[in-house]
Amino acid sequence: MKLSGLLAAFLLFCTYRTCFGMSHPKPACRYPPSQWCRSLEIALECKVQKQCMEVNAIRPNQTVPPVSVTLYYESMCPDCRIFITQQLFPTWTMLQDIMAVTLVPYGNAQEFPSANSPFSCQHGEPECRGNMIEACIIHLTGHSAAFHIIYCMESSADVLNAAQPCLQLYAPSIAWSTVDSCVEGGLGYQLMHKNAVMTRALNPAHTYVPWVTINGEYTEENEDKAMSSLFQLVCQLYKGVKPPACTGAAVRLNRSLC
Template identity: 85%
Template sequence: MKLSGLLAAFLILCAGGRVLGISHPKPACHYPPSQWCRSLEIAIECQVQKQCMEVNAARPNQAVPPVSVTLYYESLCPACRIFISQQLFPTWTMLQDIMTLTLVPYGNAKEFPSANSPFTCQHGEPECRGNIIEACIIHLTGHSAAHIVYCMESAADVLNAARPCLQLYAPSVSWSSVDSCVKGDLGYQLMHANAVMTRALNPAHTHVPWVTFNGEYTEENEDKAMSSLFRLVCQLYKGVKPPACTGAPVRLERSFC
């Protein structure tokens, strides 16, 4: 994040809560911490612009493509839930600067376009509903989707967790918009797209979770992902490894509260 001297000076004034020597109360921050560094405007509102600039300075070279990780899964599959909770989300949290994540909730479902119920799922109708809820949330919430899906999949009740997880991680997205998506044409279109993506896998998937890296599936990589996805993503990244991968310390300006 490059700032001109004038803008940098303005940010320093704002960070201290003073402009031209006049004190102002700290403004309310309406964004969850996961979004604080998404833009300069958000960083200013949440008064973390200095910290965001330090984080950006330590990020890897953006010219090197990130590792593309795609998870094909179904919402009520116990193995999928364990993988998302114990491997995928922690890895993405630590390595999202060098990896992109695509979630495809469909798994072993079947599509019957001519039937009254267009989809059937391995774990019954509740799973079909969970799949479509998560497909709609992924579509509507963008960057926050990974947090919401993790929140749901790690909860005791996946379906009942959907609404509070949405409110926690994407408060600007109303539950009514998700509900409209689930019950309307958009939800069907999203599920159909996931069905097409899943059926197009080569080799065809035989189980879930099914993970591809940079668009390719190998049994070797899947075995590594199930035991240590974090280590695998670090190995696959072609650029200079970030400190999280190497364990190397990064010296930033120290600050305390």
Template identity: 75%
Template structure:
């Protein structure tokens, strides 16, 4: 609940209607406040280009490396789904300027070579398909789009049946047939083999999922903090000047036109 309240606060801080001196969106602006600073064209249409320039000025220093988070998971694992939907994705929405996320769908699966090369998954064949669908989506789209699609899937009642509508919602230019071709072809196998190699190379070896590393390292302390408040842990680990979302500072936008 605290994380959701923080998310709402950050979205309000990003473009505060009261600070802009308006109580309703202007008729010419067809975008929600969270999108007003997404591009120069949108900022001009919504008449907030000055305010967006001020926001850009307080973004974290790009020379400081972001907190690198790698999640090793499997698509039908209940704890993985909770972590993605309640911790990882909301935190990324608020702090994506200071964090990077790598998703490795494989988890406790096993790679086998006989009678034919393939994989055995903890939650059966449906999970193997889910893992491969998400591996293919990660390959066929940008990291940002893939994360949104995967969040959409993992937060749905039926992960596999949500795959196609989630893809069409966030990446309409990517055809479902291209994902199916990846899953059923050699590319899907090679992507999953790569995830298997990454997972087997973990040191210490993973003993459960979700398994999360920060800047390439795993500690029980970080895992415990991440499971309860990933947002605060990312703020704590970031070595640059903390963004307003971390320190709770208000962003005062100019009211001048």
């Protein structure tokens, strides 16, 4: 039996049994099981997104460079949170073998030569703290682990209050006191200054967030595609053999900006 057939059989079995520690009812969708993991949209419609993410059955040729996606964002921008939770994280989870994600929490903030309050943020002081917490988490855990933690924070009702439990869930070896020391000490400000420099160096300069660069470059065309269907864009730009998940059709979503 081909691998795609095995995957389909496995997913079909999971609709009636407990898989990955969860029990899933048979999804009501218009696609046969063999197509459930062909795209993010199909997986969502058929309610097997988690299974498709965790199976990750086929890995592409690692000699082909991944598609590099860099997100310039703010921790409490509603539109950034929507993009992270509904587009970027699900796409990365399903296509992480062919894409690399860099997160730059700063966005529309401003940096001032002041020892007491060197940063001013669009959504107030709590956002400045959220940006710094996420910058410290990225520094302390690395982008892959940090992405899970930041997704956990951004998908919660309260970004700041979710930081500690999300860290404990996805990086239990990192004590919260380490993150707190980073935020309250000089390291946090150094990391935010670095993000400020990266953001100010954007060419063209960013005019809103979320702001996305692909392979180090920004174009309005790629920004529009990333906002409406990042999954399709990554599949389109990857120069290696496309993974099976890249063969499905995309569904355009509404975009919004801060």
